[in-house]
Amino acid sequence: MNYAEAGGLARMALRGRLYSLPAVSTVSRRTATEPGARSPSSGHESLLLRAYRGEAVERVPVWFMRQAGRSLPEYRAIRKRADLLEICRTPDLAAEVTLLPIRRLGVDAAILFSDITLPLAAAGIDLEIVAGVGPVIADPIRSAADLGRLRPFDPAADAPYVAEAVRLAVAELDVPLIGFAGGPFTLASYLIEGGPSKAHTHTRRLMYGEPLLWRRLLEALAEIAVASLRAQVAAGAQAVQVFESWAGALSPDSYREFVLPAAQRIFSGIADLGVPRVHFGVGTGELLPLMATAGADVVGVDWRLPLGVARKRLGGEIPVQGNLDPAICLAPWEVVAQHVDTVLDGGGGRGHVFNLGHGVAPETDPDILRRVVERVHEHGVSRRIAAPARPDPPGD
Numbered sequence: 037m038n039y040a041e042a043g044g045l046a047r048m049a050l051r052g053r054l055y056s057l058p059a060v061s062t063v064s065r066r067t068a069t070e071p072g073a074r075s076p077s078s079g080h081e082s083l084l085l086r087a088y089r090g091e092a093v094e095r096v097p098v099w100f101m102r103q104a105g106r107s108l109p110e111y112r113a114i115r116k117r118a119d120l121l122e123i124c125r126t127p128d129l130a131a132e133v134t135l136l137p138i139r140r141l142g143v144d145a146a147i148l149f150s151d152i153t154l155p156l157a158a159a160g161i162d163l164e165i166v167a168g169v170g171p172v173i174a175d176p177i178r179s180a181a182d183l184g185r186l187r188p189f190d191p192a193a194d195a196p197y198v199a200e201a202v203r204l205a206v207a208e209l210d211v212p213l214i215g216f217a218g219g220p221f222t223l224a225s226y227l228i229e230g231g232p233s234k235a236h237t238h239t240r241r242l243m244y245g246e247p248l249l250w251r252r253l254l255e256a257l258a259e260i261a262v263a264s265l266r267a268q269v270a271a272g273a274q275a276v277q278v279f280e281s282w283a284g285a286l287s288p289d290s291y292r293e294f295v296l297p298a299a300q301r302i303f304s305g306i307a308d309l310g311v312p313r314v315h316f317g318v319g320t321g322e323l324l325p326l327m328a329t330a331g332a333d334v335v336g337v338d339w340r341l342p343l344g345v346a347r348k349r350l351g352g353e354i355p356v357q358g359n360l361d362p363a364i365c366l367a368p369w370e371v372v373a374q375h376v377d378t379v380l381d382g383g384g385g386r387g388h389v390f391n392l393g394h395g396v397a398p399e400t401d402p403d404i405l406r407r408v409v410e411r412v413h414e415h416g417v418s419r420r421i422a423a424p425a426r427p428d429p430p431g432d
C-alpha cells in the first residue's frame with residue numbers, strides 16, 4: 037500500500053469515527069479528563085508538525101484559516117442557538133465547532149474555535165462581537181487612563197473554558213490542534229479604533245504620536261498573547277499561530293520600530309514549550325524579511341506573492357504556510373484546481389503547509405474546500421519533497 041492509500045484509509049477511519057459522533061454539542065466532558073483519554077502528544081509525528089519543522093513529509097499537509105466557522109452549515113445551525121462568544125465560552129460547543137471541518141473537509145489540522153479578541157473581553161474590556169461587523173469595543177483605548185482598563189490576563193481564572201475546550205477537542209482528534217492568539221498590532225487596532233478598520237488611522241496616530249503609551253499597550257498585549265498561548269498548549273494544543281492580520285498596514289520601518297519587539301516577546305515567551313509557532317499577516321509582502329526575525333518557526337504568507345518569492349524574502353530557511361487566494365475558492369472548480377496546483381508547485385513540497393492566503397470567505401461552498409483538500413492530498417506529493425534544496429526562484 038502506498039502512502040496515499042494508507043492516508044486515505046486512515047482518513048476514512050477517522051471520518052467514520054467522527055461521523056459517528058452525534059451532531060451537536062455532545063462531546064463528553066468526561067472523555068477529556070479520563071486517564072485513558074488520547075494524549076495531547078499523540079499527533080507529534082503528524083504531517084503538519086513535521087512540515088512545520090521543515091522535515092521531509094510524504095505529502096503536503098493542508099488546513100484553512102477560519103475553517104471552523106463561517107462557511108459550514110453545521111456551524112450556522114449552532115450560531116442560530118448561540119452567539120459567537122457564547123460558543124467560545126461553552127467548551128462542549130467550542131470543541132464541537134472545532135471538530136466540524138475535520139469531519140467534513142478532511143483537513144490535516146484543527147484550529148480551536150475561539151476569537152482573537154476573546155482574551156481582551158476576559159481581561160476586562162467591554163467587547164461585543166456584532167454579527168456582520170466583527171468585534172466592537174464600547175470605549176476605545178486612546179489614553180493612559182484608558183489603558184488601565186486592560187488588566188493582565190489570567191487564563192485559568194478569566195477564561196477556564198478555553199483550556200477545557202482544547203482538552204475536549206484534543207481528546208477527539210487524530211490530527212493536531214492549533215491554538216492561536218491575536219498579534220499585538222491587530223489587537224491594538226481593535227482596541228484603539230473600537231472596531232474593524234481599513235485605514236487604522238487612530239491606531240497609527242497613537243503609535244506615532246504617543247510612542248510610550250503605544251509601547252505600554254503593545255507590551256500588555258504581548259503578555260496577554262503569551263499567557264493565552266501557554267494555557268492552550270498546556271491543555272493540549274500542539275502548534276500555535278499568531279494572527280497579526282493587519283500588520284500589512286505598516287511600512288517596514290514602522291513595523292520594526294513599533295511592532296517587532298512585541299512580536300519577538302511573544303515568540304520568545306513560548307519558545308520553551310517546543311511547539312511550532314506560526315506568524316501570519318495579510319499584505320505583509322514587504323514585511324517578510326522582518327517577520328523572519330520575530331522568532332516564529334513558520335511564516336504564513338497571503339496570496340499576493342508567489343511562495344517561492346516569499347521564501348526568498350524570508351531568507352530561504354523558514355517553512356511557509358499558504359497561500360491560495362480565498363476568493364479563488366468562489367470560482368468554478370477547474371479554476372480552483374489549477375490555482376491549487378500553482379500553489380503546490382510554488383511551495384516546493386518540503387517546509388510547506390497548504391492554506392489559504394487569508395480566512396475562508398463566508399460564502400465559500402464547503403464542498404469546494406473538501407475538493408481542495410483532496411487535490412492537495414493527491415497532488416501534494418511533490419517531486420521535490422525528497423530533494424534537499426528548496427527551489428531558488430529567479431529574481432524577486
Ligand code: 1CP
Nearest residue numbers: 102103104105106120149150151152169170232279281395
Ligand atoms: O476557523 C475559525 O473560524 C476559528 C475561529 C476564529 C478565528 C481563528 C474566529 C471565530 N476568529 C478567529 C480569528 C480572528 N478574529 C482574526 C484573525 C484571522 C483573520 O484575519 O481573519 C480576526 C482579525 C478576528 C476578528 C474578527 N472576529 C472579525 C474580523 C473583523 C474585521 O476586522 O474585519 C470578525 C468578523 C470576527 C467574528 C468572528 N470570529 C470568529 C467567527 C467565526 C466570526 C464570524 C462571526 C460569527 O460567526 O458570528
